[in-house]
Each structure stands twice: as C-alpha cells, then as structure tokens.
Amino acid sequence: MNQAVIFTDGEEWDPIRKAIVCKAQVNGFLVHCCVRSEVISVRFGSAERPEQFIELFRRNRWDLEDEFEQMILNEEFDSDGWVVI
Template sequence: MNQSIIFPDEQRWDEALEAIVFPVQVSGMLVECIAKSQVLSKLSGEKIESAQQAIECFKQVRFDVEELAEQAIEEEEYDSSGRIQI
C-alpha cells in the first residue's frame, strides 16, 4: 500500500449522487472519493435499496474500493471537481 495515501474510517451516503462519499489523504491533502451504488452492487453481489444497506455494503467491500481509489489516484484520474469517482 502506498504510504502517501491514507484512508480514514469515514463514509457517508449522498442521496443526490446515489453513492458513498469517503475522504482520502493524498500526500497530506484531503481528496473526496465517490463510490457509486452500482459499483458497490457489482463488488458485493447485492442489490442496494437503502442508504443503510449502501453503507453496510461499502464496509464489506471497503478494501476493494480503496484499491480502486488508490489506482485512480496514482493514475491522476480526478474529475473536474478534484474528486475521484469509482
């Protein structure tokens, strides 16, 4: 794991994005990452029907999501708002 990328144990559901939003520290800077519910469903094999279910699902596949986020950060795949979207 890249030591300049740190994932705090925080996450929240964003209804408008239909995604889990979680922070990541990249070389001391805070970056917002977005994990869409479709991605969480694909990784977990579960259909997401509520915010609570999305958070639980995220917790189950967190390691996989963090790996995807780390790869996107290393490849500098930031969106126009400076976020990483998975």
C-alpha cells in the same frame, strides 16, 4: 501500503450523488472519493436503502480503497477533483 495515500474512516451516504463518499489523505491533501450506488449493486449485491449501501461498502472496503488508490496515483479525477467509481 502506500503511505502517501491514507483513507480515513467516516464514509457516508450522499443523497445527491447517490453514492458512498469517503476521503483519502494524499501527501497531506484531502481527496474526496465516491462509489456510485449502481456500481455497488452490480459488484456486491443489490441494495435499496443508504444503510445497505454503506454495509456493502464496508464489507468490500479494502478492494475499493485499492481501486481508489490506483485512480489517485493515475490522477483519474473528475472535473470537480473527485475520484469516482
């Protein structure tokens, strides 16, 4: 595990982005990450309610965090400074 990137607990549904939002601490700085509902449905199974998306995120958390970590290390941030899958 790369100690420079540490993911926090507390993922939540963002109704505006229609995504699960989580945070990572990177060298002491907070980075916002999100995975869109469409991506969750395609990769892990369909869902309709926020609770279902959160559950699918939690079941696949390690894979998603690995992907987020690679994106952070590759500096793949959107225009708002977020890492988005």
